[in-house]
Amino acid sequence: MTVAPVPDLILDVMAAADPAARSAATSKLERLTPASGDFGATMAESARSAAADTAAASTGTMGSLLPGGTGHATFVKKDTSDNAVYRKFEAFVLQMFVETMLPQNANDVFGKGTAGTVWRSMLAEQLSNEMAKGNGIGIAKQLAKSRAAAGGGQSES
Template identity: 45%
Template sequence: MSVQPPSDIVLDVARAADPARYQAAATKLTQGSPATFTDALGEAVAARAGIPAMAQPSADTVLTRFRTAATQAAPKPKGTPAQQFEAFILQSFVESMLPQGAAAVFGKGNAGAIWRSMLAEQLGGQLAKAGGIGIARMIDKAHPGTGEPAPTTRTKA
């Protein structure tokens, strides 16, 4: 009993389509330099109707962008501490409401748990940003930011 592997379908189709064109393409690919490929790619992209060709940044440009981003200051926290607290509370509420057995939506294992947590964090932040449920307002009212104690019903003697 002998095993006969199937032929290379792509190679067979290329040979059957137009042998002269196949040979010309193979010769171009083996003799071309990377610059020739880049030029050919640019021409092919430019030939597409209605879609402008975009120049690709060089490796030095990309590295410079990464270095610049790494040296910038960290983003400032969004909202007051009371709003951040409300966002955290809402995140906990939302995370407990998200379905537990939804591996098709969030993924399986640790990655799914992280994705689910990130979704809850973003939803909680957006809910707090939109006005929340009043926790931040109550905290701000009880602890005004002016440094004065919160008003009480007691009078000083």
């Protein structure tokens, strides 16, 4: 019986990483190293730097924040309205329906055991989210109407 040592995963990833991205990550980590040993001051400086980066991103200078000044940035805007909450609830209900409709014994597609169950659940979640983004099955609209009739909130999605 032979035991093979597991290679260091982090070193393998760093060796395979893009050199520009690796140097950018290394420089950020070095900037976080406290010179004075005061962790609180280092974290406060990091927060100020992140706030400045966010301000630069909102003014459209995102290219300077990316390694080498190139690349793509994705901005995610969260919908905090009541309708978004209703849509999320509808997606949750749809997820239960979709998950029961997916094949139970599809080990070739999803895998075996716990991993297969997780993949199946993730697929059902994504399908239900996409269904709820459209018109869904009307649960979100009904909840919004009942909320409006009760005296508060938005009426239509």
